[in-house]
Structures are given as structure tokens and as C-alpha cells.
Amino acid sequence: MVEYSIQLNSVFSSLADPTRRDILRRVARKELSVSEIAQSYKLTFAxxxxxxxxxxxxxxIHKRQEGRQHMISLSPRALKGAATYLRHYDGMWRGRLDSLEHYLDRGKTHVR
Amino acid sequence: MVEYSIQLNSVFSSLADPTRRDILRRVARKELSVSEIAQSYKLTFAxxxxxxxxxxxxxxIHKRQEGRQHMISLSPRALKGAATYLRHYDGMWRGRLDSLEHYLDRGKTHVR
DNA sequence: AGAATATTCAACCATTTAGTTGAATGATAA
DNA sequence: TTATCATTCAACTAAATGGTTGAATATTCT
Structure with a gap:
């Protein structure tokens, strides 16, 4: 709520669903029609x-219409925002990582 | 559903909420008690x-109890999974990026 | 025009989420 | 022991999510 990027909300909630992640994976390889995508899942078309x-x-994703088919392709710009967000935390799991020493230090202060 | 990593679900849904992202940002800088965290938001403690x-x-995050306070710190291991996931798509916005040429090519095939 | 194909819309249902309030638990201080 | 402080639990509500079914729209084929 104190934060800048509203786009991250929809990007991260999109990525929270495994079906949607799978769709992204597939359209990243190749542009696919809605039907082609839908056939792979036990879900209804809707x-x-x-x-x-x-x-x-x-x-x-990007949707373009070609005749009666709607072709879906990856539009990775938005993913970049999410990646940038996470890269922000990159140093954390190198520096003060959840390593053995980390837990040992934790133990000490915990006893205090 | 066709996918391996179930952990990504909870990590990405966590990141989908701006309050939670803000909490992560703050505890990444410094370990904080639940009260200290709660004071910053207009939400109830609960x-x-x-x-x-x-x-x-x-x-x-990692929670440890120190007396009657519960201290919260970042536990960035799980974020790494998400970062790795996104890095997978890294090539995409360099190569066949949403650039001008991309849209021009799109235009061509669209006409076909 | 009429039939078939591709996709979406609308209405509905069950579950989850994000929030509330008030009571319960646990730890420290008096 | 009693009061106080820090946090969680339980019960509830409103809205969002993920799914269904059946009708509607748009495009192409005959």
C-alpha cells in the first residue's frame, strides 16, 4: 500500500496460478491459438x-485475431518488472544467507 | 497443473499483495517485531x-520469539525460486522483444 | 442465407482472501 | 497472583478467484 508499482499486483497474481504459468511457458515457445492452448487442460474452454x-x-501475453482464431503470444515486458523486483533481493541470499553460520548466530542471540 | 514447483504458488501469491511486499522490504533491512511492523499500516494487528x-x-520470512515479542526477518531462500523462474524468461525480452521490428513483423504475418 | 467453428459473455457456485471485532493465550512486571 | 503487553485464534463479512454450463457473437465455409 505504501508502494509504487501497481502492476506487480496483477503480474504476481497471474504467476501464482500453475495453469497460467504453464500457458506462459507454452506460448513462450510458440504462438498458439486459444483452442490449441485449451486442449492441453482438463478445463473448459471458458x-x-x-x-x-x-x-x-x-x-x-498479447492476443491478435487471425480470422476466427485468436493467436496468443508471450509479451515478456511485464515479466521484466517482476524480475527486476526480485533482483532487488539478489544480494540477500548471497550475503546474509540462510547458511549454517546464519542459523548458528540465530541460536546464540536466541538464548540471550 | 502440469507443473513441478508447488512452492511458486505460495511465493507468487505472497508477492501479489502490496502490503506483503512492503513488509518484505522492511524486514529485509532490519529484523522487526510484529508490533513494529503493524504500526506502519492502517490495518488491525490481526x-x-x-x-x-x-x-x-x-x-x-522467519519468525523467532524473543520474550513476548516475535521478531520477523527476511528468509530470502524462497524468493530465489521465484527469481530463478523469472530468469528463465530473461532471454525473451532481449531477443524477440516487444521492439519496433517485432510489431512490424507481426503486422506482416497478420496481413497474410 | 445457413451451418459450422472459435471465442467470449452471463449467471451461477464453492472456495479463498483480506479485512473486521472480540476473546484467548503466553510472557513479563508489579 | 494479578495486571499488562504482544500476539494469535475464532467467527464473521465482503469481495475476488477458479471453475461450471448454456447462450451469444463473430468469422468462415457451403
């Missing part, structure tokens, strides 16, 4: 369509 | 406590 709507709102 | 429970389940 359910997959909803997932795609979410991914599109988060700007993680 | 609400913040719930956020912390979520972050702990996602293994993004």
Missing part, C-alpha cells in the same frame, strides 16, 4: 479463456 | 498477523 483474459490484463 | 502467517508459510 475457464482457459478467463485465464487468458487475466494474463492479458497483466500484459503478460 | 490483519497484519495474517499477512505474516502467509509470508511464513511461503517461507519468505
Amino acid at each position: 475457464a482457459v479463456s478467463k485465464h487468458l483474459t487475466m494474463l492479458e490484463k497483466a500484459r503478460l | 490483519a497484519v498477523s495474517k499477512h505474516l502467517t502467509m509470508l511464513e508459510k511461503a517461507r519468505l
Whole structure:
């Protein structure tokens, strides 16, 4: 709430669902139609369509219409924001990492 | 659903909430008690406590008890999984990026 | 025009989430 | 022991999520 980037909300909630992550993985390799995507899951067409709507709102995919088919491709710009966010924490698991010493220090202060 | 990592679910849903991201940012700088954290938000104590429970389940924070206070610190191991996931897509926004040429190519195939 | 194909919309349901309030637990201080 | 402080639990509500089914829309084929 004290934070700048509202986009991270939709990007991270999109990534929180395994079906959506799987869709991203697949359209990253190759542009696919909605039908081609939907066939891979035990879900209804409508359910997959909803997932795609979410991914599109988060700007993680791009949808273009080709005849009666809607072709989906990855639009990785938004992912970059999330990656940048996480990279921010990169130093943390190198420096004061959850290493053995870390836990040993924890132990000490805990006894205090 | 076709996917390996179940942990990514809880990590990404944790990151989807701006309050939780803000908590992470703050405890990354300095270990803080639950009270100290809660004071910064207009939420009730209980609400913040719930956020912390979520972050702990996602293994993004570590909670240790010191007297009657519970001290919270960042536990960045889990974030690494998310970062690794995103790094997977790193090449994408360098190579076939949403650049001008990309859209021009799109235009061509679209006409076909 | 009519049929078939591809996708979305609308209405609904169950579950989860984010919040509240008030009581309960646990630890320290008087 | 009693009071106080720090935190959580329980019960509740409103909204969001992830799913369904069936109708609606848009495009292409005959």
C-alpha cells in the first residue's frame, strides 16, 4: 500500500496460478491459438479463456485475431518488472544467507 | 497443473499483495517485531498477523520469539525460486522483444 | 442465407482472501 | 497472583478467484 508499482499486483497474481504459468511457458515457445492452448487442460474452454483474459490484463501475453482464431503470444515486458523486483533481493541470499553460520548466530542471540 | 514447483504458488501469491511486499522490504533491512511492523499500516494487528502467517508459510520470512515479542526477518531462500523462474524468461525480452521490428513483423504475418 | 467453428459473455457456485471485532493465550512486571 | 503487553485464534463479512454450463457473437465455409 505504501508502494509504487501497481502492476506487480496483477503480474504476481497471474504467476501464482500453475495453469497460467504453464500457458506462459507454452506460448513462450510458440504462438498458439486459444483452442490449441485449451486442449492441453482438463478445463473448459471458458475457464482457459478467463485465464487468458487475466494474463492479458497483466500484459503478460498479447492476443491478435487471425480470422476466427485468436493467436496468443508471450509479451515478456511485464515479466521484466517482476524480475527486476526480485533482483532487488539478489544480494540477500548471497550475503546474509540462510547458511549454517546464519542459523548458528540465530541460536546464540536466541538464548540471550 | 502440469507443473513441478508447488512452492511458486505460495511465493507468487505472497508477492501479489502490496502490503506483503512492503513488509518484505522492511524486514529485509532490519529484523522487526510484529508490533513494529503493524504500526506502519492502517490495518488491525490481526490483519497484519495474517499477512505474516502467509509470508511464513511461503517461507519468505522467519519468525523467532524473543520474550513476548516475535521478531520477523527476511528468509530470502524462497524468493530465489521465484527469481530463478523469472530468469528463465530473461532471454525473451532481449531477443524477440516487444521492439519496433517485432510489431512490424507481426503486422506482416497478420496481413497474410 | 445457413451451418459450422472459435471465442467470449452471463449467471451461477464453492472456495479463498483480506479485512473486521472480540476473546484467548503466553510472557513479563508489579 | 494479578495486571499488562504482544500476539494469535475464532467467527464473521465482503469481495475476488477458479471453475461450471448454456447462450451469444463473430468469422468462415457451403
